[in-house]
């Protein structure tokens with residue numbers, strides 16, 4: 001395979017389990033001549049009993065290269081099926097890798113930032129933490145009192161929710177508005193460890209591991225471009241380029257648009273499928289590599305399920321009330337969660353790989369000029 005993103009040739013890049021994805025990633029990285037690092041998550045096993053790890057492949061010019069392109073997958077666990085496929089497609093893409101090398105751009109692929117969630121089909125990590133709410137300043141915890149009023153409504157003891165529950169949530173939305181409801185639920189909260197969009201109360205293993213990686217491989221760079229692959233929001237097969245800078249950083253948004261185009265959206269401008277996220281993983285690059293001009297996007301692909309929130313509620317219910325679900329119900333909830341984050345169709349995979357390749361090419365050209 002070379003540069004093609006034809007739908008049937010990209011199929012083998014994608015996997016049906018974390019274990020399969022990890023094996024394929026390591027094999028493809030070795031075949032591409034990458035330098036590999038394996039950062040194992042101690043004390044946890046995968047769904048098939050396998051080792052869980054954040055695997056890193058480094059390619060291209062030596063550590064001295066001024067520019068670094070980062071492609072990461074699985075910050076949100078089960079969303080890793082998509083990002084892993086994109087990474088493996090890049091490892092097979094001799095043309096694009098040769099161009100990066102020629103233009104003096106080193107490439108770092110970070111596979112399964114949240115291997116626990118990837119393997120166990122959760123968006124969150126081993127501690128129910130949403131990693132894209134975990135990169136905050138814990139000395140100044142942000143409180144989200146609105147979530148406290150919704151926690152039990154979002155994760156009721158009974159699933160599927162009763163009619164009373166649905167009416168109570170509808171009443172909340174009628175009183176406060178859909179926007180305020182979404183903000184209360186998804187902004188992040190640190191008070192309910194079994195709740196939705198839990199930020200945690202300290203940096204997670206993934207956070208610490210990622211920061212160490214950035215210090216080790218990013219400290220000497222002058223320019224860094226980072227594409228972090230996500231799924232579950234927006235239109236089917238469309239990759240929305242969501243600015244992954246710090247809120248309100250107009251200069252940085254302009255720099256990101258210079259690389260990826262004016263269709264990079266910023267949540268604070270209000271035209272994104274996502275709400276403004278505080279504490280996202282890519283933000284670590286600004287603190288760990290302050291010498292570099294860094295730009296980043298979350299490449300957020302839509303699936304068949306336009307709103308993953310209901311699938312997330314069900315999965316968090318399983319986690320909050322262990323033993324409450326029958327084996328069949330558990331399986332159905334996990335199936336629904338996977339469907340919210342991945343589409344097992346060649347057409348979708350082809351669109352995913354093609355758009356990711358375009359974003360990678362834009363980054364290589366933008367960094368290497």
Ligand SMILES: [Zn+2]
Nearest residue numbers: 076079230231
């Ligand atoms: Zn995500």
